[in-house]
Amino acid sequence: MLDVYKIREDFPILGKKVNNTDLIYFDNAATSQTPNQVIDVISDYYKQYNSNIHRGLHSLSADATNKYENSRTLIKNHFGASHEHEIIFTSGTTHGINIISSGLEKLISSKDELIVSEMEHHSNIVPWQMLCEKTGSKLKVIPINDDGTLNMDEYKSLLTPAVKFVFINHVSNTLGIVNPVKEIIDLAHKNNSKVLIDGAQGAAHFKINLKELDVDYYVASAHKLCGPTGVGFLYGKSELLNSLPPYQGGGEMISTVTFNKTEYADLPHKFEAGTPNIAGVIGFGAAIEYMNSIGFDNIEVYEKELLDYATENLKKIENIIIYGDVDDKISVISFNVGNHHPSDIGSILDQYGVAVRTGQHCTQPIMDHFNIPGTVRASFSFYNTKSEIDLFIDALKKASKMLG
Amino acid sequence: MQSIQQIQDQIIEEFDFFQDWSEKYQYLIDLGKNLPEFNDSNRVDSNLIKGCQSKVWLNSSFDNNIVIFEADSDAIISKGIISLLIRVFSGHTPDEIIAANIDFIEKIGLNSHLSQTRANGLLSMIKQIKIYALAYQAKN
Known part of the structure; x- marks a missing residue:
């Protein structure tokens, strides 16, 4: 069991007041907060050993160099x-996706097909649309069911021999739904298709084992799991990363440079041109x-408790519609109250100190599927409390009453 | 006919009565609900203002050197803000609209209650109103 009140002491920002009231931070799916243990390490870098690696x-x-490489380990x-x-x-995640999409330009042809899903973040749609424009390949879309889950039957029928790649998020940033990525990957591999998983939302909430998943590429961002902004990682199987051309040319990514021929450096440096975000890494x-010191098992259990508590109490509000209310999801709730515009609800909640x-949420296709202008998204982290959820629900009821 | 400045001063005076933000918001919501019905044929993409999280349509007409604005939004607080803008700008000449210095938003304390996204949306609305006035001025 985790001691949430003790954990909260690690996060200086959680004591902040906004609009003269205590901050209730429920926008964790966008950016999680940073504990002293991370802030101090970054500050220590600049105070003690700022230099190029x-x-x-x-x-x-x-x-x-040692500390940077230690992060990699x-x-x-x-x-x-x-x-x-x-x-x-x-x-970050977007950068990782773009390294792959740009690397595939020479490896994909007009006969090839790519698969994404209807629930992807725009950053896992647009780079593939751009790749299709450049190569003449075709983008196919797995539709979602009305409960927000992926339509796996459609996925199976879309997996034709021409499909070279499948790009799917581990967890929907809008709905919080956890996708059956292991099944998706296994089906793709049987079809000789490679898979990239956008792990931006998954990595913060449960432990992931890339080897067990047997995924080809996996991308995630640090700022979703208590780390700094502007840093993330791209995982790729060695042989696949080796088959891709470098993304950017520059220092660090070469072994020898002459005007006749330049040899590229080996992995991982081939893809890390220039001075990286050393403090960020x-x-x-x-x-x-830090997150491992709390324990991902504890985080998972506690966040599920918060999710269930919030869902149960939100459902008591008249005319509430929750999108993606299924069992297998992380602590993200997307909803609307009656016909009230989400921005009206959000503006009033902000006055009560609640950040949603x-x-x-960069997922226009999901909004089009449900035929709505948007949703209010509350996302909880392991440092949030049930009493914050009570205050949020109270503020939501007041907002709904004000809007009439 | 009151000048644009006189209308702004009147709005500032009205908002002075409110004790806290919730009364200001409630007033904007009520204004939004009472905004005259928007003509459906004007709810077209070319009337949409870019830069707002909610959809905002703005239409104008020009007669006898006077600009008339009508607007709509799918969000009620935006509609309330629009209602204030229409009250300030509609019924004036292009010259008056272009010359107007809009200070009421800051003075009624709306700025501090608007998120950056919403404040940008509001700026886009005022910009679009002035663009319409410029176009009518050129036409004259």
Whole structure:
């Protein structure tokens, strides 16, 4: 069991007041908050050993390099990758997806097909549309059922021999639904298709084992799991990453440079051109350590408790519609109250100090499916409490009454 | 006919009566509900204002050197804000609209209660109103 009130002491921002009232932060699916354990590590980097990595011979550089590479090991171990060099540091999930989409330009032809789903974040749609425009390949879409889950029968029938790649999120950022990624990957592999999983929402809520999943590519961001913004990772199986051309040219990603021929560096450096976000990567490692010190099993149990408590109490509100109310989901609730516009609800909740997200959540196809302008999305983290949920529901009732 | 400045001053005076944000919001919601019905034929994409999280349609007409605005939104608080903008701008000449210095939003304390997204939307609305006025001025 985790002691939520003790955990909250780690997060200075949770004591903040907004609009003269205590902050209730329920926008964790967009960005999670940062504990002192991560803030201190980042600040320590700039105070104690700020320097460039890998090429410096001096002590500071050695220190920075060790800590940077230690983060790679921490992430490799936590996510169960086979080798450190399969973990490429990126600026976030979107960057990871773009490394792959740009790398596939020469490897995909007009005869090939790609699959995405109707519930993807725009960042797991647009890069593939751009790839299709460049290569003449075709993008096929797995529809969602009315309960928000993926239509797996449709997926199976879309998996034709021409399909080279499947791009699916682990967890829907809008609905919180956890997709059956193992089944998706196994079906794709039987069809000789490769799979990229967008793990932006999955990584923060439960433990993932990349080797067991047998996934080809996996991308995630640090800021969803108590780490800093502007950093994330791309995992890829060695042989696949080796088959891709570099994403950007520059320093760090080469082994020799002459005007006749330049040799690219080996993995992972081939994809890490230029000076990386060193403090961010080290902070990312600290965030993984912090979350493991709390324990992902504890986090999962506690967040499920928050989800069930909030869902049960939200359902008591008149005219509430919850989208994606299924069993297998993380602590994200997308809803509307009657015909009230989500932005009206969100604006009033903000006055009560409750931070939620409103709108389309970068998933316009889901909004089109349900024929709505958007939703209010409340997303809980392991540092939130039931009493915060009580205050949120109380504020929501007041908002609904004000809007009439 | 009151000037644009006089109308703004009147709105500022009205908002002075409110004790807290919830009364201001309630007033905006009521204004939104009482906004005159928007002509369905004007609810077209070319009348949509970009930069708002909710949909906002703005239509204008010009007669006898006077600009008339009508607007609508799918969100009620936006509609309330629009209602104030129409009250300030509608029924004035293009010259008056272009010259107007809009200070009531800040003075009624709406700025501090608007999220950045909403504040941007509001700026887009005022910009669009002034663009209409400029177009009518050029026509004259």
